Amino acid sequence: MAALIDSHCHLDFAAFDEDRAEMLMRAHQVGVTHFVVPGVTQKQWPRLRELQKRYQNWHIAFGLHPYFIEQHEENHLEMLSQQLHEGGAVAVGEIGLDATCPDISKQKELLKAQLKLAAEFELPVILHHRKTLDEMLKMVKQAGIEHGVVHAFSGSQQQAEHWIEQGFKLGVGGVITYDRANKTRTTISKVPLQSLLLETDSPDMPMCGKQGERNEPAYITRALDALYELREEPRDQVRAALWQNTLQLFKIG
Template identity: 55%
Template sequence: MMRLFDTHCHLDFDAFDKDREAVLERANEAGVERFMVPGVTRNQWEKLTSLASKNTSWSYALGLHPWFIEEHDISDIEALEQTLEQQKGQVKAVGEIGLDKTCQHYDKQHTLFIRQLELAKQLKLPVIIHHRKTLDRTHADIKKYGPERGVIHAFSGSHQQAMKFVEQGYKLGVGGVITYDRAQKTRQAIQDVPIESLVLETDSPDMPLSGYQGQRNEPYRVALVLDALAELKSTDKEALASQLWKNSVELFS
């Protein structure tokens, strides 16, 4: 069976509290062997690290997500640094971090983003980047402050923007967006990017695939994202899966 890695899923969220084991079982049956679970707030890190310690298939990251900007404080950066140092070797990335123009307090977002990029660079950890209407600013900040490795989660930009990140050594996260015919710009960009620069993700419980709107998303559907990507790139699915697994393991080793 093909080995799959869901490089972005929020398995620690409350949406999975009632049936987390069944969710993992369905994923395993679909060939999903590993999961990257990013942190989003300081208050949630403890739950995440506790769950990850009990699930050997989980890798995890810690960070401050811009969606929760009102919960974050500058002092959380110090707490993040201490926690990353304490869990050195266990935590595999800094994330989910980024910039979101649809959220409030953009200046505060930007300050926290830069501080987290610098922290990742200092600790030689990759970053997991959230973006919304901020791709060019994000690229400039990564180039100036960030580490050499990372992933642009749920990439949704042009081919030109995609290649800027690829040239920087970053991966692009490919999820349910490519299953929607209306997402032509993103589909075209992903089609033209080398497969060595891609990883699969679901963003569970969010970002449902086409045909599953209104339902909780789950990691087993990363296999359906693979199907869509193989079709989009007109390439052999097994060879594609093998390369994507390699990309993911190298990124979060």
């Protein structure tokens, strides 16, 4: 049976400071052996590198996340370029546009600059979206970016197809464990298996039944079970594809 990789989790967040080693052990116990940990603010990047050295199989990325728009300063882009130059990053992320966060024009400016850096360093991007899927696709096309993942994808089948045509993968996690997420569940059941990545977004986006609790990579099996139910392929094939798709996108291994 193929191992599992959590393709999107914030294991550097303070929410795991008390029990990081135990949390990783629980993940290993259910077969999650690798993690992609995106960066969200300039202040947090050094810690991400430090933790990566301490734990096994952390694959890290650097980016300026729209949630923290008020913390990003102009020289952070230059510092991002330096981080990427230093090496060790599997992607530029987490970056994106969030219509529920302030200052959308500053968000766009930052996203544009970070897409440019991804192109320059030939790295895939990890994209965050909220009510911005179509807008962001335009920017991605303009920047000529053809590799990346739309993290926590929720959208129509047509939107999914447009992103897949652009060369993107769709991140699948807690969302599909909720019955009410009908549109997304239907979309995920129909897109090519090669376009899916499995993720938790820990410590956020709790699985159904765990609302209000901290999320962690060990719970990824719930999203996987939901995915097994949605897909027609045999379980082994789904599991192996999720592993392969992630390794391929981030050039791991």
